[in-house]
Amino acid sequence: MTNWKAYRPLLLPPIRGLDRIEVYEQHGGYEALRRVLAEWTPARVIEEVKASGLRGRGGAGFSTGLKWSFMPPPDGRPRYLCVNGDESEPGTFKDRQILEFNPHLLIEGALIAAYAIQATAIYLYIRGEYADWIDRVEVALLQARERGYIGERVLGTDWSIAFYVHRGAGAYICGEESALMESIEGKRAYPRQKPPFPAQRGLWGRPTTINNVETLANVPLIIRHGAEWYNQIGAPKHPGPILYGISGHVNRPGVYELPSGMPIETLIYEVAGGIRGGKRLKAVIPGGSSTPPLRADQIAGVTMDAESLRAAGSMMGTAGMVVLDEDTDMVRVLVRIAEFYHHESCGQCTPCREGTGWLVKILRRIERGEGKPADLELLLEICNQMEGRTVCALADAAAWPVRHTIQRFREEFEARCRGSLFSVPEPIPSTSQ
Numbered sequence: 001m002t003n004w005k006a007y008r009p010l011l012l013p014p015i016r017g018l019d020r021i022e023v024y025e026q027h028g029g030y031e032a033l034r035r036v037l038a039e040w041t042p043a044r045v046i047e048e049v050k051a052s053g054l055r056g057r058g059g060a061g062f063s064t065g066l067k068w069s070f071m072p073p074p075d076g077r078p079r080y081l082c083v084n085g086d087e088s089e090p091g092t093f094k095d096r097q098i099l100e101f102n103p104h105l106l107i108e109g110a111l112i113a114a115y116a117i118q119a120t121a122i123y124l125y126i127r128g129e130y131a132d133w134i135d136r137v138e139v140a141l142l143q144a145r146e147r148g149y150i151g152e153r154v155l156g157t158d159w160s161i162a163f164y165v166h167r168g169a170g171a172y173i174c175g176e177e178s179a180l181m182e183s184i185e186g187k188r189a190y191p192r193q194k195p196p197f198p199a200q201r202g203l204w205g206r207p208t209t210i211n212n213v214e215t216l217a218n219v220p221l222i223i224r225h226g227a228e229w230y231n232q233i234g235a236p237k238h239p240g241p242i243l244y245g246i247s248g249h250v251n252r253p254g255v256y257e258l259p260s261g262m263p264i265e266t267l268i269y270e271v272a273g274g275i276r277g278g279k280r281l282k283a284v285i286p287g288g289s290s291t292p293p294l295r296a297d298q299i300a301g302v303t304m305d306a307e308s309l310r311a312a313g314s315m316m317g318t319a320g321m322v323v324l325d326e327d328t329d330m331v332r333v334l335v336r337i338a339e340f341y342h343h344e345s346c347g348q349c350t351p352c353r354e355g356t357g358w359l360v361k362i363l364r365r366i367e368r369g370e371g372k373p374a375d376l377e378l379l380l381e382i383c384n385q386m387e388g389r390t391v392c393a394l395a396d397a398a399a400w401p402v403r404h405t406i407q408r409f410r411e412e413f414e415a416r417c418r419g420s421l422f423s424v425p426e427p428i429p430s431t432s433q
């Protein structure tokens with residue numbers, strides 16, 4: 001998008017009091033739900049969302065409509081929609097903006113999704129640290145219940161839906177979809193083996209679909225304006241508005257809503273006001289701490305969508321960008337990231353439980369200047385033993401930053417292994433500054 005300043009936010013429009021149902025309704029709120037319940041079959045909703053090209057905003061970028069279509073036909077017994085508001089990936093802080101400023105958009109999106117998959121109940125899982133936002137959502141849910149959008153025979157139709165909020169207790173693993181379901185069931189959040197996938201056997205063994213908060217907030221927009229309108233926004237294969245969370249060494253960190261496919265350079269130098277103190281860019285972690293960092297000389301022309309980022313050697317993840325300036329010690333960054341994944345490993349799978357600990361130990365000794373040159377190969381070998389060998393993707397999320405940070409900043413790690421404690425090499429000049 002060349003003129004990003006002309007973009008008008010859709011998920012977080014600048015309307016005061018949008019968390020109050022009357023304000024939300026004055027601006028077209030719940031019309032999409034009304035239309036769907038009055039005129040559309042569940043299959044038509046799924047087709048429309050498929051045609052929109054909406055992809056999940058929780059990290060994996062899977063087609064939302066396709067995921068919904070995996071649900072088996074209703075059999076009269078319970079089936080569920082889980083809404084993932086765990087938001088624990090470091091660098092990610094965008095779902096909470098929806099919970100705070102536009103909770104009814106999420107509630108409406110979740111209700112439409114639940115109708116599409118013919119769910120009987122919705123569980124919204126929110127990390128417990130988001131106490132204030134949980135309260136706001138609870139109030140919004142009360143308002144929606146009073147208006148007849150939730151409960152028995154919604155808006156006089158034959159369709160009934162229950163809506164529950166579940167507070168997490170602050171564990172990253174609870175964001176993994178099957179661990180989240182275990183947690184709702186009151187068990188220790190150990191991820192489940194897949195298959196069976198949640199659509200076959202999910203919450204309490206019943207068919208379940210799970211979607212991220214931001215993903216579902218897009219759904220009313222698609223129904224209101226149509227799939228064709230929606231897939232004109234941003235990158236053709238990864239369309240729609242995106243909440244870019246930009247943090248780190250920029251002048252104006254924050255959450256910015258813009259179309260998908262924004263050039264990384266525009267986001268850093270224009271939207272977020274450039275690098276703090278006029279310094280040069282060293283690296284960008286584009287989509288949360290598990291996504292491989294890109295060096296400054298790797299970002300020219302790279303846009304924030306799955307295709308462009310894959311070609312550049314990284315991933316879209318949650319679009320939580322961490323910007324690192326020329327003074328950044330990449331060894332320290334990697335130690336900190338590795339410590340997070342070690343702390344958060346649930347311990348169920350040996351390669352993850354042990355591997356994340358070894359990564360931390362070796363990285364810490366490199367940081368102290370006590371590493372050996374062979375340590376880098378050892379770290380990469382541990383990554384080989386972790387990736388793809390566990391029940392869930394936490395081990396991959398822990399291994400990718402290690403593998404790619406070492407590959408892309410090898411000199412810095414080698415210098416540390418030679419014992420040079422303060423050996424941050426000259427940064428590679430950024431292409432745009």
Ligand SMILES: Cc1cc2nc3c(=O)[nH]c(=O)nc-3n(C[C@H](O)[C@H](O)[C@H](O)COP(=O)(O)O)c2cc1C
Pocket residue numbers: 055056057058059060061062064084085086087088089172173174175176177178210211212213215216392393394397
């Ligand atoms: C260790 C781990 C943590 C995760 N944490 C989150 C999270 O906090 N929020 C989220 O939406 N998805 C998270 N995910 C992804 C979910 O498993 C799942 O793919 C997502 O909720 C699906 O929603 P979407 O298709 O709308 O993106 C995590 C995955 C893993 C492996």
